Amino acid sequence: MKSGKIKIGLIFGGRSAEHEISILSASSVYKNINKEKFEVISIYINKNGYWRVVDSPLIGLENLNKGEFYSFLPWADSKIIEHFEADVYFPLLHGPYGEDGTIQGLLEMANVPYVGAGVLASSLGMDKAKMKFIFRAKGLPVVNFIIIHDWQWKKDRDFFLKKIKEEFKYPIFTKPSNLGSSIGITKVKEETQLIPSIEQAFKYDRKILVEQGVIAREIECSVLGNEEPQASLPGELIPYREFYDYRDKYVEGKTEFKIPAPLEEDQIKEIRRLAIEAFKAIECEGMARVDFFLEKETDKIFINEINTIPGFTEISMYPKMWEASGISYPKLIEILIELALERYKNKK
Ligand SMILES: Nc1ncnc2c1ncn2[C@@H]1O[C@H](COP(=O)(O)OP(=O)(O)O)[C@@H](O)[C@H]1O
Ligand SMILES: [Mg+2]
Incomplete structure (x- = not known):
């Protein structure tokens, strides 16, 4: 903190399929962070999991990948000539190897403050199976689901097919x-x-979920805080395609967003309550976006999932829902940093 400013170590890129989205999230934070208070150091992780310090997230994918990269293992062969000491680290990595507790574990090992969920909440937030078990155990509404491991599928396929049918x-x-x-x-x-769909899911993971589909509106809600988290006004997304799939999310981008979501007062209240309950159920800290299904025919609310590092560009749902609730994007960044420091202090 030599300059009097708090040094923020933005960590972005990463090994997941959401690499490019992460660069966009980090670019937005870089552009909008209060430069009077904070100084940013940009730490880029390439798709192979190696890191280097870059000028900023704004320099483009090609430039980000020019230069020498380093291993996270201190005993690896690369001689580290770059340093990235910061007062607070801000991981903006979406998906596996970033949102799942792995980078959080590294930061815990290093004993430094960082923004967002800790190791446990991050891992739970990434594992849909364990997340749903916990929600169900806490009495929170989730759609019916079963979990199948690849070895079980190989051994007892008929058992599962029968169970699904029933x-x-x-x-x-x-x-x-x-x-x-x-x-x-x-x-x-x-x-x-x-069967082909189950096998398709097994291409990506050794553990899959089979879930009851619901015909529902998709509602999301932002949560912010540590011990006493607050929930934003909910937002709604209206997928353009059959469901909110990869193409809809990142290729075509024709999904419509409504913030705040047009809902009844009591529905808003219930969604905000459930969002906070879901956040607490996985022992989350800092931020999370909780996604819901609102079944059209019955008005029943189901929690679909929690995302501990939600999309974080200026136009992403998470910050937009806060904006609609009275917290601007730069202010949101500031609060998250304060929450990181508060957690670190309390833990000590
Ligand atoms: N049980 C379900 N019923 C209806 N739609 C679903 C269900 N599960 C997933 N979807 C659709 O698929 C999308 C992605 O599923 P989700 O579980 O949120 O995975 P991801 O983590 O990839 O976003 C949802 O936004 C929704 O459009
Ligand atoms: Mg989702």
Whole structure:
């Protein structure tokens, strides 16, 4: 803190399929952070998991990848000539190897303050199977689901097919447990598609979920805080395609967003309550976006998932829902940094 400013170590890029989204999230933070108070050091992780310090996230993918990269292992062969000491680290990595507790573990080992969820909450937030178990154990509403491991599928395929037939109605959703961006997810409309869809999900993970599909509105809610988290006004997304799939999310971008979501007062209240409960259930800290299904026919609310490092560009749902609730994007960044420092202090 020599300059009197707090030094923020922005960590972005990363090994997941959401590498490019991460660069966009970091670029937005870089552009909007209060430069009077904070100084930014940009730490880029390439797709192989090696890092280097760059001028900023804004220099473009090609320039980001020019130059020498280093291993995270201090005993690896590379001689580190770059340093990235910061007062607070801000991981903006989406998906596996970033949002899942791995980088958080590294930061814990190093005993430094960092923004967002800790190791446990990050891992739980990434593992849809364990996340849903916990929600269900806490009495929070989730759609019916079963978990299948690849070895179980190989051994007891008929058992699972029978169970699915008994417990679910089409459409069914099949999804890898540890992934994001809708990759490997299928909306299964009839029995003939079931086995190929399950096998498709197994291409991405050794553990998958089979879920009851619901015909529902998709509502999201932002949560912010440590011990006493607050929830934003909910937002709604209206997928352009059959469901909110990878193409809809990142290629076509035709999904419509409504912030705040047009909902009844009591629905808003309930969604905010459930968002906070979901946040607490996984022992989350800092931030998270909680995603819901609001079943059209019954008005029933189900928690779909929690994202501990949600999309964080200025136009992403997480900051936009806060903006609609009275917290500007630069202010949000500041609060997250304060929360990181507060957690670090309390832990000590
Ligand atoms: N049980 C379900 N019923 C209806 N739609 C679903 C269901 N599960 C997933 N979807 C659709 O698939 C999208 C992606 O699924 P999700 O579980 O949120 O995975 P990801 O982590 O990849 O975002 C959702 O936004 C929704 O459009
Ligand atoms: Mg989702």
